[in-house]
Amino acid sequence: MNDLSQGSPPSPGSGTHVRVGLLGCGHVGAALAVLVAERRAEVGRRRGLDLEVTRIAVRNTAIDRDVPVADGAFTTDAAAVVCDPDVDVVVEVMGGVEPARELVSAALSAGKPVVTANKELLANHGAELYALAAASGVDLLFEAAVAGAIPIMRPLRESLAGEPIQRVMGIVNGTTNFILTRMTDDGASYADALAEAQSLGYAERDPTADVEGYDAGAKAAIMATIAFGARVVAGDVYHEGISGISVADIEFAADLKHCIKLLAVAEQTVADDGEAQIGVRVHPTLVPLDHPLASVNGSFNAVFLEGGAAGDLMLYGRGAGGRPTASAVLGDLIDAATNLRQGTASGIGVLERARIAPIDDVISAYYLNIEVDDRPGVLAAVAAVFGSHEVSIRSMEQEGMGGEARLVFITHGARERDLRATLADLRSLDAVRAVGSVLRVIGD
Numbered sequence: 001m002n003d004l005s006q007g008s009p010p011s012p013g014s015g016t017h018v019r020v021g022l023l024g025c026g027h028v029g030a031a032l033a034v035l036v037a038e039r040r041a042e043v044g045r046r047r048g049l050d051l052e053v054t055r056i057a058v059r060n061t062a063i064d065r066d067v068p069v070a071d072g073a074f075t076t077d078a079a080a081v082v083c084d085p086d087v088d089v090v091v092e093v094m095g096g097v098e099p100a101r102e103l104v105s106a107a108l109s110a111g112k113p114v115v116t117a118n119k120e121l122l123a124n125h126g127a128e129l130y131a132l133a134a135a136s137g138v139d140l141l142f143e144a145a146v147a148g149a150i151p152i153m154r155p156l157r158e159s160l161a162g163e164p165i166q167r168v169m170g171i172v173n174g175t176t177n178f179i180l181t182r183m184t185d186d187g188a189s190y191a192d193a194l195a196e197a198q199s200l201g202y203a204e205r206d207p208t209a210d211v212e213g214y215d216a217g218a219k220a221a222i223m224a225t226i227a228f229g230a231r232v233v234a235g236d237v238y239h240e241g242i243s244g245i246s247v248a249d250i251e252f253a254a255d256l257k258h259c260i261k262l263l264a265v266a267e268q269t270v271a272d273d274g275e276a277q278i279g280v281r282v283h284p285t286l287v288p289l290d291h292p293l294a295s296v297n298g299s300f301n302a303v304f305l306e307g308g309a310a311g312d313l314m315l316y317g318r319g320a321g322g323r324p325t326a327s328a329v330l331g332d333l334i335d336a337a338t339n340l341r342q343g344t345a346s347g348i349g350v351l352e353r354a355r356i357a358p359i360d361d362v363i364s365a366y367y368l369n370i371e372v373d374d375r376p377g378v379l380a381a382v383a384a385v386f387g388s389h390e391v392s393i394r395s396m397e398q399e400g401m402g403g404e405a406r407l408v409f410i411t412h413g414a415r416e417r418d419l420r421a422t423l424a425d426l427r428s429l430d431a432v433r434a435v436g437s438v439l440r441v442i443g444d
Helices: 027-047 078-083 100-109 119-136 153-159 174-186 190-199 214-228 247-255 322-342 378-388 416-428
Strands: 016-023 049-057 089-092 114-116 165-171 258-270 276-288 300-307 311-318 363-372 393-399 406-411 432-441
Touching (some): 016 027, 027 049, 027 322, 049 322, 089 100, 100 114, 100 119, 114 322, 153 214, 174 247, 247 363, 378 416, 406 432
Parallel strands (some): 016 089, 089 114
Antiparallel strands (some): 165 258, 165 300, 258 276, 363 406, 363 432
């Protein structure tokens, strides 16, 4: 353990002492403990707070963790940290739903502010925890749960609280963005790019949560909840992953002046009966090369907001990593400690019941490529199928000749159900050998 003199604390009496109980000491937890010590004097000078991590719950106290805390701070009893009367604020970075939900609930019920980076917890039980925090009059802050160091929750909760937000979409998973960047820039196969991501620590041994869109889906649910003031959970999110994306798809997209990104999208639309609904989905998407999201590469993340008054906004930065994520946690910790000292709390307001748009009702432009016989009348027959389902073609190109002929289309906005019906009829045409990739497209 490091000496506590690192980041010399304010002299006694110069700041309000705030004792922090930390649940979890992995990459983020350890980085937070170091960052608190490094910034302790500056936070004391600027905010009048003397922050100190005094208790840390871990699975195994025998592991030597190089963090600047006093001897005896570590324990395997997480509940004891939460219940300790000498802990003022609880920070939860252990991950998972249980026992995190029980511990966070206990802290809030005891009147202790909580800061968490736990996307899975909030995407499944956020509404009940937000309500519990409001009832207890304390903060539940979670900036780090969605996009690491990128400040998106606070702008949605505060700066944009009055903004008529129409859509929030973003690249919120660094693993998939790294893989797609390698496939785009270097022509790597999906398998090779995934293996490299695993070797660099960007992807887990079992990468399913990342590459199939579940991690991004949890973040999309949280963004939708805050952006639209409605209770959206992870189970409401439609998912498609990137495991089916090929180098050929990347090349076709480039020919059309697009790139492919895994996007999390949350948008407010109007149903056929005139009522508002929320569509939340994660899928690989063709992004025009002149769109700001197209330039977000490697493991970086970005969130793009479309507002009725503010217009378009984008926030960009490191969406993961121990120290970047710890930076967002520390910002929340300072806010929570300040509010605790002042006897206030910043809630998220009333959450309405969400009406979730079924994926069949979603309107999007689409990219699709079709392997066809290269003979007269084929294009007319294919175009007739599109027209019969009111799917309008925006652009079409032919790739290859003879037995390798392929038609590549981008449509105008169409309902998902109409696009699916179009695909079914296309597959029944004698001249169509196969329908290849079908991807959604953003931008005009």
